[in-house]
Structures are given as C-alpha cells and as structure tokens.
Amino acid sequence: MGRRAEMARGAQPEKNQPDSWVAPPKEERLASKRAAQNPPEELTLDQQFNIAMMDRLLPNVDFHGMHREDVAFGIDKLLSENPGRMVRIIYGHGTGAIAGEVMNVLRDLSKGRGAKIEGFKPDPVMASCVVKVK
Numbered sequence: 001m002g003r004r005a006e007m008a009r010g011a012q013p014e015k016n017q018p019d020s021w022v023a024p025p026k027e028e029r030l031a032s033k034r035a036a037q038n039p040p041e042e043l044t045l046d047q048q049f050n051i052a053m054m055d056r057l058l059p060n061v062d063f064h065g066m067h068r069e070d071v072a073f074g075i076d077k078l079l080s081e082n083p084g085r086m087v088r089i090i091y092g093h094g095t096g097a098i099a100g101e102v103m104n105v106l107r108d109l110s111k112g113r114g115a116k117i118e119g120f121k122p123d124p125v126m127a128s129c130v131v132k133v134k
Helices: 003-008 026-037 045-054 068-081 097-109
Strands: 060-062 086-090 117-123 128-133
Touching (some): 045 117, 045 128, 068 086, 068 097, 097 117, 097 128
Parallel strands (some): 060 086
Antiparallel strands (some): 086 128, 117 128
16 A cells, blocks of 8 residues: 555554655755766667577577588578678587688678678577678
8 A cells, every 4th residue: 555545544654754845855856866867878789699698689690500611601691681790600519610601701700901891709509600790
C-alpha cells in the first residue's frame, strides 16, 4: 500500500521518512545537468565487438562449402558494401583451412595506411569473425 493511502487512512508517517520532498543541493543539480549535456564517451572497439558478437543479424558472408580462393573476393565485396559498420564473416569449424585464410586476409586488410578495417575479433561460438569496417 502506498504512502498516500496510508496517510488517508490516518496512519502516522514513519520516523525515517521526511514529511515533504527536499530539493537536492545546487551543486548536485548542476553536476547532473552538466552530465546530461555532455554525451557519454564512445564505446571502445572491444566493447563494440562484444556487443556485435551478440547480434545475429549483422551483414555477413558465409564461406561454408567454398574454396580458399573465394575468401579474398567475398571479404572485399562484404567490406565495400558495408562501410563504417560491423560485419560477420562465417567460416565454420571444418579443417581450419578457410578460417586460416580469413585470418590472413583480415590481417592484411588491417595493416598500413590503406587499411580497410579498424579491427576484427574471432567469435569461437559461431565459428566466425566480427569485423569493424572503416
């Protein structure tokens, strides 16, 4: 039962509850106002990867049943279609040949001035990799 209902029935207020609302001190109000005006810091790349790993609807390319030679073309196409986004590259468990080729291509794409990706993180649960495209 709420406090108002108790008061209407004639109950006495508890000793630890104030009779009326008191505004917070001015410093506290100004601090909360400043916090509301300043947007929170952006998420780190690792935090973005962790969030993206839970998103099963990311744009993706699936290399199940494909050959190692198809990996570079498939990744390049996916990255060019999704600038500035997180994408998923699915390579499956298998023998590891496709997974190794995916990692090699991603390492090459993340190096140098002309890097096409900001980073990548393997997702062992989905046998895939999440990639942040520049």
